Amino acid sequence: MKKNPAPQEANITEPRLYKVVSSRIQELIREENIGAGERLPPERELASKLSVSRTSLREGLIALELGGIVEVRGGSGVYVCEQTSQEVPAEPVGPGPFEVLSARRLIESEIAAIAAKMATDSAIDAILRTVVEMENNHDNRNSNEMADRNFHLAIARATGNSALEGVVEYLWNQRGTLWHKLKEHFQTEELRKQTLIDHRNILEAIASHNAVAARQAMRAHLDRVTRTFSRG
Incomplete structure (x- = not known):
């Protein structure tokens, strides 16, 4: 008798959504050659480009700011910092x-x-x-x-x-x-x-x-x- 395949275990190491969005923002920075000191597209436009919600985008941007990759300036926008090759800092696994x-x-x-x-x-x-x-x-x-x-x-x-x-x-x-x-x-x-x-x-x-x-x-x-x- 043919045995049924064993069920796959859940991937408990799957990255949090904010980490995925953060990586996609970094890819966009590289692909569009947005240099240090330059402003990223407005949040609404950026969310559309990446096909993510505004809230997911905001969490991703905040994660990048904590890593020193971007700077969020209230009322002005989001700017790329001098170093863009850093990784998003480790955050305990948990919800955004x-x-x-x-x-x-x-x-x-x-x-x-x-x-x-x-x-x-x-x-x-x-x-x-x-x-x-x-x-x-x-x-x-x-x-x-x-x-x-x-x-x-x-x-x-x-x-x-x-x-x-x-x-x-x-x-x-x-x-x-x-x-x-x-x-x-x-x-x-x-x-x-x-x-x-x-x-x-x-x-x-x-x-x-x-x-x-x-x-x-x-x-x-x-x-x-x-x-x-x-x-x-």
């Missing part, structure tokens, strides 16, 4: 920034809805404390970000499900160097102020035990972050 945001939009929206149903008065007070802490530390980036993290964890904790809290903590910890560089370039003061409003809206929906409103408020918040980081 926009993958994390997509997962958070799906998961945290439902967590907010569950929290609205399950939250006790003390859980709501814990969420409120993180909102106040974030508002009080608006000008202190590190403290503000920690309060932001605590806000999302407090919501997950309000569900009474420690596994959901663990999921949110895991997703938060996936924000690596690509995320922080992306945030450095593209987070605006307008978004930072709107985030405080978003958090108040989410808190209000949970405190009112309105699951539909809580889900919508969290989804709107993470959609807003995604739009800000993906547009130029």
Whole structure:
């Protein structure tokens, strides 16, 4: 009897999408002889040339900037640096920034809805404390970000499900160097102020035990972050 071939194992070493896009950008730089100090085509045109999404392109560019291959200048464009033969720096295997945001939009929206149903008065007070802490530390980036993290964890904790809290903590910890560089370039003061409003809206929906409103408020918040980081 003829044996069926053994199933092939998944290629666990397959490169992350941002690495693939980064390599394609480097190829384009070489093929079009874009020299040091010269500007790359605008992002929209570059995404079209490479047949990739704007978000994938942006992750690839940020990876190249971390490797000293290009320089992203806000409001001006992306420029080739003096050395273009370097490799994209190693990044721990994990999702890219926009993958994390997509997962958070799906998961945290439902967590907010569950929290609205399950939250006790003390859980709501814990969420409120993180909102106040974030508002009080608006000008202190590190403290503000920690309060932001605590806000999302407090919501997950309000569900009474420690596994959901663990999921949110895991997703938060996936924000690596690509995320922080992306945030450095593209987070605006307008978004930072709107985030405080978003958090108040989410808190209000949970405190009112309105699951539909809580889900919508969290989804709107993470959609807003995604739009800000993906547009130029």
